[in-house]
Amino acid sequence: MMAHLIFAQSGPIFYTSPTNEPKSSVDPDAARTWGFFQVTNHVHQIIPRAAEKRRNRNSTRGELGGVMYAKEQRLVPGGGGHRHDSLQCGWPGGRAGGGDTGDLRKEVVEWDAHVKNVADKVMELLGLGLGLDAGKFKELTFSDGRAMVGHIYPYCPQPDLTLGITPHTDPGIITVLLQNEIQGLQVKHGDDWVDVKPIPGGLIINIGDFLQIVSNGEYKSVQHRVLANASREPRISIVTFINLVKWRDSDSYGPLPELLTPEKPAIYRDFTRQEFLKTFTAKDWIANLLWRKSNCDVLVCSNDECAKPDNGEC
Ligand SMILES: O=C(O)CCC(=O)C(=O)O
Numbered sequence: 001m002m003a004h005l006i007f008a009q010s011g012p013i014f015y016t017s018p019t020n021e022p023k024s025s026v027d028p029d030a031a032r033t034w035g036f037f038q039v040t041n042h043v044h045q046i047i048p049r050a051a052e053k054r055r056n057r058n059s060t061r062g063e064l065g066g067v068m069y070a071k072e073q074r075l076v077p078g079g080g081g082h083r084h085d086s087l088q089c090g091w092p093g094g095r096a097g098g099g100d101t102g103d104l105r106k107e108v109v110e111w112d113a114h115v116k117n118v119a120d121k122v123m124e125l126l127g128l129g130l131g132l133d134a135g136k137f138k139e140l141t142f143s144d145g146r147a148m149v150g151h152i153y154p155y156c157p158q159p160d161l162t163l164g165i166t167p168h169t170d171p172g173i174i175t176v177l178l179q180n181e182i183q184g185l186q187v188k189h190g191d192d193w194v195d196v197k198p199i200p201g202g203l204i205i206n207i208g209d210f211l212q213i214v215s216n217g218e219y220k221s222v223q224h225r226v227l228a229n230a231s232r233e234p235r236i237s238i239v240t241f242i243n244l245v246k247w248r249d250s251d252s253y254g255p256l257p258e259l260l261t262p263e264k265p266a267i268y269r270d271f272t273r274q275e276f277l278k279t280f281t282a283k284d285w286i287a288n289l290l291w292r293k294s295n296c297d298v299l300v301c302s303n304d305e306c307a308k309p310d311n312g313e314c
């Protein structure tokens with residue numbers, strides 16, 4: 001069954017006021033069951049030009065000072081599952097604008113600042129939703145590592161034969177996504193793939209693997225995919241991944257101890273940054289993709305020791 005999820009009329013939605021102060025809390029159901037919700041009424045309504053500029057390159061990948069262009073990525077050799085081009089700019093440590101974004105630099109920096117602002121508000125509310133202090137995620141420097149990717153999905157004459165992006169979960173903390181009016185993103189909900197209807201100016205937020213683990217499974221990192229674009233107009237999305245940098249004063253990660261109780265023991269083991277990133281080295285990443293495994297599957301507790309709260313080791 002194919003359902004349509006209209007975020008604006010029912011279900012997962014959360015508003016910020018025109019001054020960007022939270023007006024109501026994140027519907028905990030949205031982050032807990034859907035893993036996706038949408039923010040509207042955020043102050044900044046610019047659609048950055050960043051992804052509008054399509055780079056036609058012969059090479060499949062080109063790197064240039066922190067900016068990467070990827071054309072028709074095919075993660076699975078011989079597979080046809082990634083019918084889109086991407087432009088990615090990453091800046092560890094929250095310093096936007098590194099690399100050669102050329103004449104788009106101003107928009108990229110401006111958009112990044114806005115997304116960080118919205119992400120900080122959202123994470124404040126998600127933290128409160130777990131019973132944590134409002135500033136907890138900020139203290140853990142959650143919004144400091146960001147990568148912005150502009151995807152463009154060209155018209156596909158045979159959309160039934162391929163996908164824009166194959167099913168996956170996002171690895172990081174949260175993802176903030178702006179899409180144009182061409183529909184294509186779908187979210188897995190039970191056995192169904194649910195269409196995410198574009199709302200002009202709406203920002204789609206989804207929970208990543210890292211936040212699922214940190215929240216000890218309370219918030220869900222949900223599979224999503226993008227259909228190949230059957231429309232003559234290109235589909236464009238601008239995605240900011242809020243990623244793991246380094247927890248304050250710590251190199252070890254896992255479910256937050258303050259969330260663990262005898263009734264709700266750790267379901268994930270502690271892990272290092274290297275372990276977490278390992279699933280994203282090319283080989284492991286493709287293997288995990290093929291087996292439909294996310295970090296949450298890889299880092300799940302494998303013995304009874306983990307079921308004891310306050311025990312950091314598995
Ligand atoms: O383009 C979209 O709507 C989704 C992109 C996405 O899921 C991703 O880049 O991880």
Ligand SMILES: [Fe+2]
Nearest residue numbers: 168169170224
């Ligand atoms: Fe994604």
